[in-house]
Amino acid sequence: MKYEKPTINRIDFQMSSKYGSPLKTQKIRTNIDGVKVNELVKEFGSPLFVFSQRTMEEKYNKLHNAFSSRYPNIKFGWSYKTNYLNEICNIFHRMGSCAEVVSEFEYEKARALGVEGKDIIYNGPYKSKESLRIAVKEGAKIHIDHLFEINDLEDIADELGVKIPVAIRVNMDTGIYPQWSRFGFNYESQEAYEAAKRIKDGGKLYMTGLHSHIGTFMLDANAYRLETIKLMQLKNKIEQELGFDIEYIDIGGGFASKNRLKGIYQSPEVVVPTVDDYAEAITGAIYEMQQNKKLPTLYLETGRHLIDEAGFLLTSVWGYKRFPDGKKGYILDAGVNLLYTAAWYNFNIELDSRYDGINEPSTLNGPLCMNIDVIEENIMLPALNRGSVLTISPVGAYNYTQSMQFIRYRPAVVLIDNNSNAHLIREGDDLSAVNYKEKKIKS
Numbered sequence: 470m471k472y473e474k475p476t477i478n479r480i481d482f483q484m485s486s487k488y489g490s491p492l493k494t495q496k497i498r499t500n501i502d503g504v505k506v507n508e509l510v511k512e513f514g515s516p517l518f519v520f521s522q523r524t525m526e527e528k529y530n531k532l533h534n535a536f537s538s539r540y541p542n543i544k545f546g547w548s549y550k551t552n553y554l555n556e557i558c559n560i561f562h563r564m565g566s567c568a569e570v571v572s573e574f575e576y577e578k579a580r581a582l583g584v585e586g587k588d589i590i591y592n593g594p595y596k597s598k599e600s601l602r603i604a605v606k607e608g609a610k611i612h613i614d615h616l617f618e619i620n621d622l623e624d625i626a627d628e629l630g631v632k633i634p635v636a637i638r639v640n641m642d643t644g645i646y647p648q649w650s651r652f653g654f655n656y657e658s659q660e661a662y663e664a665a666k667r668i669k670d671g672g673k674l675y676m677t678g679l680h681s682h683i684g685t686f687m688l689d690a691n692a693y694r695l696e697t698i699k700l701m702q703l704k705n706k707i708e709q710e711l712g713f714d715i716e717y718i719d720i721g722g723g724f725a726s727k728n729r730l731k732g733i734y735q736s737p738e739v740v741v742p743t744v745d746d747y748a749e750a751i752t753g754a755i756y757e758m759q760q761n762k763k764l765p766t767l768y769l770e771t772g773r774h775l776i777d778e779a780g781f782l783l784t785s786v787w788g789y790k791r792f793p794d795g796k797k798g799y800i801l802d803a804g805v806n807l808l809y810t811a812a813w814y815n816f817n818i819e820l821d822s823r824y825d826g827i828n829e830p831s832t833l834n835g836p837l838c839m840n841i842d843v844i845e846e847n848i849m850l851p852a853l854n855r856g857s858v859l860t861i862s863p864v865g866a867y868n869y870t871q872s873m874q875f876i877r878y879r880p881a882v883v884l885i886d887n888n889s890n891a892h893l894i895r896e897g898d899d900l901s902a903v904n905y906k907e908k909k910i911k912s
């Protein structure tokens with residue numbers, strides 16, 4: 470392990486000022502893994518996405534240990550859509566994750582990164598026939614979403630003269646509402662079992678797996694226990710009645726990160742289950758339901774939990790104004806174009822140094838000429854200057870992949886490795902990136 474310098478944080482007493490509001494402790498972050506945020510902005514520009522390899526590896530090892538210490542056959546599939554920057558995927562692949570993709574584009578991305586077909590889980594409601602043909606030839610794990618896909622795969626089986634191994638996606642009631650019932654076949658209505666029967670009757674495909682993904686940011690470990698019990702029940706029934714050998718169950722993703730969901734007032738430390746809670750719920754249910762000696766391989770498609778806390782967005786103050794209601798409004802160089810998830814989460818917002826003066830209620834707005842461009846509606850901040858750098862976290866999950874080239878260019882991305890070296894892993898866009906593929910009308 471690398472030596473880390475200890476840091477001393479000043480703790481302010483909660484005294485009332487003459488305006489009555491308490492002097493809240495300023496949250497300060499001068500560096501990420503030992504690299505100064507001000508230096509990062511100077512070198513790579515602002516705004517800037519920054520990822521910590523150290524945090525990614527810590528999260529991965531902790532989650533992997535929680536499962537592998539309880540269960541012998543564990544496999545992680547990195548959820549591409551959560552963050553498919555190449556170097557992010559590469560780190561998880563090097564640590565042993567296969568790839569979990571939900572589109573033809575993500576499938577191609579995994580292959581381009583050198584992931585073999587057999588190490589790709591192909592999910593999603595829209596899989597073109599051509600991409601299914603390739604996935605079959607390359608031996609990918611195909612998780613069927615609906616009946617049309619069964620037909621498509623049967624056509625491909627005829628065409629190629631092979632019998633194709635498949636899994637089906639199952640949706641179910643796990644006590645989480647609204648229920649995600651759009652994807653796959655329903656458990657309670659027997660639709661999932663009927664789909665398995667349909668596959669058996671067709672005689673061209675055979676089942677090797679069962680998959681479910683019950684939602685994202687799941688704060689209830691017991692939902693996974695219910696999910697696993699239902700998948701195992703279905704597995705036992707399919708094996709007994711249809712004679713398929715279900716080699717694996719895939720319980721999907723959805724483990725929460727230490728982010729603060731709007732509307733949940735307790736801190737993430739209180740409400741987010743531990744990895745041991747999740748692991749105990751899932752593996753305990755498999756042991757309980759397993760009927761023969763051969764334990765299925767357990768796949769996890771964890772995205773958010775592994776990457777969210779490893780991601781930071783550095784943004785600089787461009788100016789401020791006083792709104793008619795007296796509130797201070799800061800204009801930042803990053804907005805909802807880069808923080809799609811700002812609608813759901815109250816992020817940590819940290820200052821690059823200590824600022825003098827009392828905190829006052831402030832709004833953080835982005836640079837877009839759009840009324841909705843609000844990062845934080847009400848935050849107590851001291852008087853910041855033009856150029857003050859704020860670190861927004863955790864933003865590693867979904868924000869980069871959902872970021873938009875809307876009004877402004879998308880920014881650069883930096884990865885800080887385990888030796889505290891900062892690497893540019895994606896350049897910011899420029900006009901050529903935006904105009905790429907546009908066509909001129911010939912007159």
Ligand SMILES: *Cc1c(COP(=O)(O)O)cnc(C)c1O
Nearest residue numbers: 548682685722723770771772773
């Ligand atoms: C999005 C998704 C995941 C990852 O979900 P997280 O909440 O990021 O862990 C896993 N599996 C499937 C099928 C998905 O669509």
